[in-house]
Amino acid sequence: MTVLAPGLAPADDQELTGLLAASAAAEVPDGGAALLGWLADHDRHAAMTVHRADLAALEGWTDDPVGGRIHHRSGRFFAVEGLDVQVPGAPVEHWQQPIIRQPEVGVLGILATRIGGVLHLLMQAKVEPGNPVGHQLSPTVQATRSNYQRAHGGRAVPYLEYFLGTVPGARTVVDVRQSEQGSWFLRKRNRNVVVEVPGGPEAVPARPGFRWCTLAEVHRALAVTDVVNMDTRTVLSCLPLAGGALRPAGAGRPDDFRAALLRSMLGESGGVHRTADLLSDLTVARTETDVDVGRVPLHTLQGWSRRDGAIVHDDGAYFSVVGVDVVARGREVARWSQPMFAAHGTGLVAFVVRRIGGVLHVLAALRTEPGFVDAVELAPTVQCTPENYAHRPASQRPAYLDRVLAADPDRLRFDTVMSEEGGRFHHTRTRYVVVEETGDDPDLVTGPGHRWVTLAQLSELVRHSHYLNVQARSLLTCLHSLALCA
Template sequence: MARRIDDSARLRSTGPLGDLSDFPDWFAEHARRAYTKVERVGLDELDGWVTDPATGDLRHHTGRFFTVHGVEVEHPGAPVPRWTQPIILQPEIGILGLLVSRIDGVLHALVQAKVEPGNANGLQVSPTVQATRSNYTRVHRGRAVPYVEHFLDAHRRPGVLADVRQSEQGSWFHRKRNRNMVVELPEPVEAREGHRWLTIGQIHELLGREDVVNMDMRTVLSCLPFTGPGTDADDDPDPFRRALRRSGDPAADSLHTMEEILGWITDRRAGEDLTVGRIPLDALTGWTRDKDRIRHDDGAFFDVIGVRVEAGGREVRHWYQPMIAPAGRGVIAFLVRRIEGVLHVLVHARVEPGFTDVVELGPTVQCVPESYAGLPDGSLPRFLDTVLDADPGAVRYDTVLSEEGGRFHRALNRYLVVEAPDGQDTASPAHRWVTLHQLSELLRHSHYVNVQARSLIACLHSLYHAG
C-alpha cells in the first residue's frame, strides 16, 4: 500500500485521467451551482434554535446537531490558571470518509467540491463523504448523503485502509470526535456531480494553493501510510526530501524510541492538573451576550455568532445556526530538523479543555497571536518568534488554510513548516523530536495527535515529490 500511495503521489502534474489544467474551470462551474449566501443574524433570531431559559445554553429544537454551553477551566501553572468560555458540545460522531481505487493501475481518490457556510472562499476540496450522524441519518429531512453506504458497517467490508476516531479543535469543541476513514474499492465508482477522481499527487498540488483543500480532507490524508519499505527514499537527489521520506520509514533511526514517546505522553497526561466542568452559558465571567453575539469583554479569542444560510448543492437549501468566529488569524507551525539524515518534527504536548484525555500532540506553535495581547509577559508560545522570523530559505511550506467551515466562521490559519536554525535551543519538557513514522503509528489510535498537527502532517506529505 505504501508503494501504491507513493506512486500516486508522484503524479502531481498529470495522471491517467489528465492534468489539473481544467481544475479551475471545473471548480468555478461547480461553485455556480454549489454556493452559500451567509447573513449574520442575532442569536435570538435563529429559527429552529432555542435558548434554554434556565441556563442560557443554545440548542437545536430537535436535541440533535450540537449545543453551545459553558465550561469552567482550572489549569494551575498556565498563563491564565482559571477561566470560563463558551464551547460546542457535539457528542455524535460524524464520518470523514475517502474512497480510493485504482484507475489504469494508479491509485486515485474520489474528492468532492463542497461548500460550507464558514468557508472564506466558499468551495473547497473535501473528502468523498463529510457528514455528521444527524446529516447522514437525515434528521433535516433533506437529500441522502452520496456514497455514505461505503462507510457504514465498514468492519464487514474489505479494503478498509484507515478507520480511527480522531479529535477536533479542543479549544472550541468539548470532546468532539469524527471517524476518519479510507476505503479502497475494487473498481472505481462513477463520479457524481461535484465529485472528481484525482491522484494523491494532484491533491498534494492543490494543498499548496491557498485555502483550497479543507480541514477534513487534510485530517483523512494524514491517516494514510505515505512512506515505508520499498519507496526508494535514497534515490531522491534533494537532501531535504530524502530526509523527509526516510522519516516515514519504520526502519530509520529516531532520536527517541516509540516506548519513550509513549511514556513521555503518559507522564504529561498524568502530570497535568486540569479540571473542566460544565456550567450554564449564562454563568460565564468575562463574556457578554447581546442581541448579536456572545463576545469576550476584551474582544479577544472568539465570538459566538448567528447566521442564516441559503445553499445550493447541499442536502437542504436553507437553515440557521450558531457559529464560532475567531478574533484573528492563527499561526500553526512545525519546526523540523534533520537528525542523522532523518527528518524529525518538534511536537508539543498540548493541553486543551475539550480533549478527551487532557493532552494530545500538537504543532510546535499553535496560537492566535492577537489573543495574547492582554496576558502577562512571557505568555507568548515558545518558538513563535523562531517561526515568524525564519530565514525564507528555511521555510519549506507556507500556506493559509481554513478550519472546519461547518462550525467556524472564516477561521483562517497560516500553516508553516520551518527548518530549525542551527544552534536553536529546543530543550523543553513539553516538546519532543519525533519522526513521521512515529506519528503515523500514533495516528492508528485515537486521541494522540490533534487536528492541527494532522493538517501539518498532510502538508509534509505533500512535499515528498514537490519541486
Template sequence: MDQRNAERIAESALALTGLSGLPAVQQWFDERRRIDVARVERIALTDLVNWRTDPDTGNIVHDSGRFFSLEGLAAEVPAGAVTSWTQPIIHQPEIGILGILAKEFDGVLHFLMQAKNEPGNVDGVELSPTVQATRSNYTRVHRGSFVPYVEYFQEENRRKVLADVLQSEQGAWFYQKRNRNIIVETDQEVELLEGFRWLTLGQIHQLLAGDAVINMDSRTVLSCLPFSGTGLADRFPFQGQEFRRSVLRSSSADLAGLHTIGETLSWITETRTRHEVRARRVPLREVTGWTRGPEAVTHDSGLFFRVIGIDVETERREVAGWSQPVVEPVGVGVNAFLVKRVDGVLHALVNARVQPGFLDVIELAPTVQCTPDNYDWLPSAARPRFLDDVLRAGPDRIRFESLLSEEGGRFYHARNRYLVIETDADHAPDPGPDFRWLTLHQLVGLLRHSHYVNVEARSLIACLHSLTGESTAG
C-alpha cells in the same frame, strides 16, 4: 503495517497526472466555485430559526435536541499561565463520518474528493472528503436528501479499509468532540456524481499548497493514511533533492529517530500524568468575562472568538436553507512545525499541548499553535516558547506556507497560516519537557490510534507529506 500500501500511497503522491491532468482539475474546481454559491448572511442570535435559548441554562440548542449546542465550559489548569477561566464551548456528542473513498485507476491510487460549499468558508467551495457528515445529517434528522456514497463507509462487504480511527477536533472550541476518520478502497464500479472528482494524492498535495482549497476535514483524514513503510527512501531516492529525500526518509520506518516509539509513548503518558486539568460543562449563563447580547456572545477584551448567528440559502446541499450559531475567531492564527534534519531524516518538533476540550488531557500539537494578537491581553508567561522563531523565519527557511480554513460547518471565516519552517540540525537539542522531535513515521504510527495527535498537527502532517512532491526544492 502493510508495506505495499505504503508504496502505493507514495506512488500516488508522486503522480501529478491521474484520470486528468492538474490543469483540468484546477479548471473543474474553479467552475465549481463559480456555480456553487451560497448566500450566507450574519443574523442576530435571537433571529435563529429552529434554535432556542434554554430558559434555565442560557444554552443555545436546536429544537430537535440533535446536531450541537452552545454551552459553557469551566476549566482549571493549576500549572498553566492562566490557571482558570470560563468560556462558551460547542458540545456535539455525536460522532460523524469523515470518509474518503479510494480506487485504483491504471495502477495508481485515486481518492474521491467532493467540491463542497460550507457556510463558514471564506471563498465558498473547498475540496472535502467523499463523505463529510454528522450522524444527524446521514440519519436525515433534517429530512433532507441522502448523503452520497455513505454506504461505502457503513457496509463492510463493499470496502477494504486503509485507515479507520476516531480523532479529536479543536480542543479550544469543542468539548470532547470526535469524528471517525476513515479511508476505504473499493474495486467496484463507482458512479461519479456531480461535484465529485477522482484525484491522485500528488494532485491533492499540489492543491494543498494553495490558500483555502483543501478543507480541514480532508486534511485530517489524509493525515491518517498509512504513509509509512520500510525502505521508502531507497525505493524513491530523489537524487540531488536532499530536503525532499529527508521527508521520505522520515516516512521510512527502518530509519531511527531521536527517540524510540516506546520512549515517545512513555513521554506522552508522563506528560498526561504531570498536567492536572479539570474541565466541566456549565450553563452558558454562568460564563464570566463574556457578554451575551442579542447579536452575539463576545469576550470582554474583544479577543479570542465570538458566537454569532448565520442564515444560509443554497441549492446544492441536503437542505436548501437553514440558520445556525457558529464560532467566529478573532484574527488569523499561526500553526507551525519547526523541522530539522538529523542524519538526513526530517524531524518535527511537537508540543504536548493541554486544551480543555480534550478527552485525555493533552494531545501532540504543532510547535506553535496560537493567534498572536491574543498575547497582548494574556500574561507574558502564556506566550508560546517558539513563537518568535516562527514569526522571524526568513523565506529561505520556509518549506511550506498556506492560509488554510478550519471546518466551515461550525466556524465562520476561521483561518490559520500553516507553516513548515526548517531550522539548523543543532536547534533546540533540549526543547523542554513538553516538546519532542519526532519523525513522520512515528507520527503516522500514533495516528493509527485515537487522542494522540490534535487536528492542527494532523493538518500539518498532511502538509509535510505534500513535500515529497515534485515542486519541493532540494
C-alpha cells in the same frame, strides 16, 4: 555524532503503502489547474448565501435562558454551552468560555479505487457556510450522525453505504477515531476512514460534484489558499505513508531537505526518542495534568457578553459565537440556520523541523486543551493566534512563537493559509507553516513540553486515537506532500 533510536517496523501492508506512495508521486501534467478549475466551476453554478443573524432568533434553535445554552429544538446536531475550566499549574489556571458540545461521532470518509493501476481518491467539491471563499476539496462523505440519519429531513448522503460496511468487496485502508479542536469542541470525535473499492470508476461513478483525483493532485492543492478543507487534511494524515515501500516513489529526489524528509518517513533510521518513550512521556503528561471542566450557563460566563446578537469576549479577543442564516443549492437541505464560532485574527500553526543524523525531525508539543478526551495530545510546535499575545511580555508568549514569526523566508518549507472546518467555524483561517532550523542552536534544546519526533513515528501514532491533535494532523499531511509530490 547523534545516535538515533531504533526505527519502526515496516508498514503492515507494503502493497498498500506502495500504491499510496505511487499515487502521491504521480505526475500532474497541468500542475493542478484542472482541479482548481473544477472547483471554480462549482463556485459559479452552485451558490450559497450566508447572512449573520441574532443568536436569539435562529430558526429551529432555542436560546435557553434557564438551561443557559443554545441548542437545536430536535435535540440533535450540537449545542453551544458555557464551560468553566481549571488546569492547576498551567500558564492560565482558570478561565471560562463558550464551547461546542456535539457528542455524536461523525464520518469523514474518502473512497479510493485503482484507475490504470494508480490509486485515486473520490473527492467532493463542497461549500460550507463558514468557508471564506467558495467550494473546497472535501472528503467523499463529511457528515455528522444527525446528518446521515437525516434528522434535518433532507436528502440522503451520497456514498454513505461504503462507510457503513454494507458494500461487498470494499477494503478498509484506515479507520480511526480522531479528536477535533479541543479548544472549541468538548470531547468531539470523528471517524477518519478511507475505503478502497474494486472496479474503478465504472463500478463507482463520480456523481455531479465529485471527482476522482490522485493523491498527488490533492497534495499540490495544499499549497493553494483555502482549497483543501480541514476534514480532507485530517483523513489524509491517517494514511499509512511510512515504511520501505515509499522508497521507489521517492527515488532520485535531488533536494537534501526532501531526502531527509523521506528518510524520516521511511523510519529505518529511527529517531532521537524511541516510540515507546514518546508514548510513556504522553502517558505521564496525561497522568500529571489535571483538567477540571464543568458546565456553566452561557449568560454567566466571566469575561463574555452578549452584544449585537452575538457572544463576544469583553477584550474583543479570541473568538465570538455568531448566528447565521444559510440558503444553499446542491446540499441535502436548501435552507437552515445555526450558531458558529468566528475566530478573531488569523491563527498560526507551525512545525519547527531540523535534520538530526540526516533524518528530518519535527518538534512536537505536549499540549493540553479543555475539550480533549484524555487531557493531552501531541501538537504543533506553535499553535496560537499571534494577535492574542501581541502586547504580552516574552515570558507569557508561547514558546518558539517569536522564532517562527521572525523566520527567514528561505527556511519556510511550507507556508499556506487554510480555513478551518466551515460547518462550525465562520471565516476562521490559519496559517500553516513548516520552518526548518539548522545547526546546533542552544535555543532549540527542548524543555519538558516538547519532543523531537520523526514522521514515521507520527504516522505510527496517528493510526491510533487521540495521540495527534487536528492541527498536527493537518501539518503531517502537508509534510507528506513535500516529500512525494513531483
